Every structure is written in C-alpha cells, then in structure tokens.
Amino acid sequence: MIGRVFDDRYEVGRKLGSGGMADVYLANDRLLGRQVALKVLSGRYANDEQFVERFRREASSAASLNHPNIVQIYDRGEAEGTYYIAMEYLDGRSLKEIIVRYAPLAPDLVLSISTQIVEALRFAHRRDVIHRDIKPQNIIVDNDGRVKVTDFGIARAGSASTMTEAGSILGTAHYLSPEQAKGQPVEAASDLYSLGVVMYEMVTGKLPFNGDNPVSIAMQ
Numbered sequence: 001m002i003g004r005v006f007d008d009r010y011e012v013g014r015k016l017g018s019g020g021m022a023d024v025y026l027a028n029d030r031l032l033g034r035q036v037a038l039k040v041l042s043g044r045y046a047n048d049e050q051f052v053e054r055f056r057r058e059a060s061s062a063a064s065l066n067h068p069n070i071v072q073i074y075d076r077g078e079a080e081g082t083y084y085i086a087m088e089y090l091d092g093r094s095l096k097e098i099i100v101r102y103a104p105l106a107p108d109l110v111l112s113i114s115t116q117i118v119e120a121l122r123f124a125h126r127r128d129v130i131h132r133d134i135k136p137q138n139i140i141v142d143n144d145g146r147v148k149v150t151d152f153g154i155a156r157a158g159s160a161s162t163m164t165e166a167g168s169i170l171g172t173a174h175y176l177s178p179e180q181a182k183g184q185p186v187e188a189a190s191d192l193y194s195l196g197v198v199m200y201e202m203v204t205g206k207l208p209f210n211g212d213n214p215v216s217i218a219m220q
Contacts, residue, residue, distance in 0.1 A: 001025060001040065007079035010038050010086065019151065021045050021055065026089060029074070036074060039085040046082040059085050061129050062152040069120035071140070071150040087150070092142035095198070099136055103205030110202045113139070116147035117195055125188040132186055134194035135175040136201065173217040174207050 001012045002025070010027040016037060017024050022045075027038040045051035059076035062085075066072065075086040095113065099105070105113075117139060124131060131138075131152055138151040173181070177193035180186050200208050211217035 005030070006038065006040070007077060007084070010036065012038065018042075021051055027086070029086065032074075035089045036086040037071075037089045039087060041083045043082060052083060055083050055085075058152050059083075062087075064127060065124055065129060065152075067120060067123040068146070069116045069148055070123065071148050088148075090140045090142050090148060090150075092140050094137050095139040095141060095147075095202075096136035098141060099201055099205065103202060105202045107203075110199060112145065113141065113147050113202065114195070114199050117149060117198075120147075120149040121188070121191050121195070125191070130186055130188060131191050131194075132180065133172065133175075134191050134198060135172045136198055137172075139198070173211075174209065176217075 001023070002015065004012050006012050006027070009031050010029060013026040013028065015023060015025050019039075022039045022041050025038045025040065027036050028034075029036050041051070041055050045055075056076075059073060062071075063073040063076065071090065072088040073085060074088065077084060117134070121131065121134075129152070131149065133151065134149070138149060140148045140150055142148070175194040175197045177186070177190040180190050197208060200206075209217050
C-alpha cells in the first residue's frame, strides 16, 4: 500500500496503525488536497461477509456524526477488492500514549478530557449510535488539547438489529461492560461504563480489573 495511489485518489504514505480488522495509513487526498487517515479493511476479512457488513455499518454510523469531539468521516468506498474509509487526520497522541507516559494525570486534565468524551458520546447517543469500544486507544488528544473519539469500528445504530452472534465479545475486555461481555443488548450506559474505566486509568495509571481471560475480566 505505501507509496501507491489507492482508488485513483489517495496517495498512501506511512502506516499509522492496525486494528482488529483494518490497517490505517496517512494519505493525501489528491482530489481535495488534504491529508486523511485512510482505514482499509484487512485482506483476510475482505471476503468475509460478516466483517464486510460490520465495516460498512461502521462507515454509515460514523459518517452521520458531525461533532467537534468526533473524528469526521470524509469518504468511504470499495476498491481493489476491499473496503475503505477516509477520515479526518489528527496530529496528536492517543490517550493511551499519554497515560503510559504521564499517569496519574492531573485532576484538571482528567476533567477536561472526560468532559470532551462525554460531549462526543452525548451527541452520538442522541442519534442512537453506541460506540461499543471506548478505550484510551480510541481517544485522540491533539496538540491544542482538543479531544476526539475515533474508531467507531464496532459501533452500530442502537435501534438496529444486532450484527453479531449471541455471546460474541467485541472491543477490549478491560473496558467492556458486563452486559456487553454476556452478549446482551448494549445501550448508552455501556459506553459510560467504559468511560468510567478510562477515567480510573487516567487517575491511577492502572486498570481496575484483571483476569485470566476476557470474560473473567469483563464480568468483575
């Protein structure tokens, strides 16, 4: 991917990271002349209908959210046998990086970051969109201290039918709500539970729960 022009539009630069089902690259949008974060579905999932549908749902969910504290989706489409999302690129660091380096964080910083996350979630929840994967890795703090929630990788409209089989666990175990770990219906409160874990980690530099496997962690 690096050094290529993807979908006749995006000049792909360095790799920014990898998630559970996609790789993210810094790219230049030749049509609009701006930098974007280009999220491309991993090849091993491109032929998996369940993952493809989840990826499409991500794009639809996130593209409907236009808020200062949510990473904006610019474009989405299909090319070269896979699917992609072009989104706002932020020059900053993940909250996880900040926690690892500086925790415990100062109370006023914890309050500022938490308030901005709440504003993002409030906006999404009012539109029946549940993030389902709130964790420090999905929270970006730019160089001006502005916070944006990113990677609605497993978000879905709260009113839509479930996209996963009963009992499946998506997201990261340490931040999952108990109902999510059980495969039960997920509502706005699940995101707030996850935010509570994130706040605990910011204040203490530690996670509140540990265990031998994802289910045992999430069920504490």
